[in-house]
Amino acid sequence: MCGRFTLTASGDEVAEAFGLDEPPGLEPRYNIAPSQDVAVVVAGEDGRTLDLRRWGLVPAGATGGRPVINARAETAWSRPQFREAFARRRCLLPADGFFEWAVVAGASRKTPYHLRLREGGLFGLAGIWEPSAEGRGTCAILTTEPTDAVRAIHDRMPVIIPRWAYGTWLDPTRGRGALSALLRPFVEEPLEAVAVSLAVNDAACDGPICIRPAS
Secondary structure: OOOEEOOOOOOHHHHHHHHOOOOOOOOEEEEEOOOOOEEEEEEEEEEEEEEEEEEEEEOOOOOOOOOOOEOOOOOOOHHHHHHHHHHHOEEEEEEEEEEEEEEEOOOOOOOEEEEEEOOOOOOEEEEEEEOOOOOEEEEEEEEEEHHHHHOOOOOOOEEEOOOOOOHHHHHOOOHHHHOOOOOOOOOOEEEEEEEHHHHHHHOOOOOOOHHHHHH
């Protein structure tokens, strides 16, 4: 799964990486958590824009139940609560890292790890979104099987869309056939996992301490 992630890059860096006409005004985020507003890149008639969505997808017509933060890539295209969003409302969530927690023998609590590109930089998490009554909308992150770097920590990881495929993922006219090859573990660049401070366990904590290597 993916329950927390980071976006500490500048607006200029995000604009360059995701092909935005204007750099967005963004503050560094070191511990983005469910139920918070998150930056998403969507495609429209005038090109790509960066908007805000609430992390925790509420399917259209839902009258109860908890918002969904993750959807399995293997079944999102067919499950009724995700099918419409997968077909028509795909997005990218800019990130420069995500967190997973591992069980460590002898430890009383799980150890948090920050996973990021070994060479650093931004990447796009595959997302789907739904409109909402207040107008902002809600979103979920797709997950897939883990890479070797992630497998020792968790049995799932977020889908990372290769940069060359951003246009394909965001294009609402593309069908499942064109998208299925993108819904896989990310192998284009190596990831590294760094054990970090337990401060990240507190969703209210959002500062550099969250990605500080554990002592």
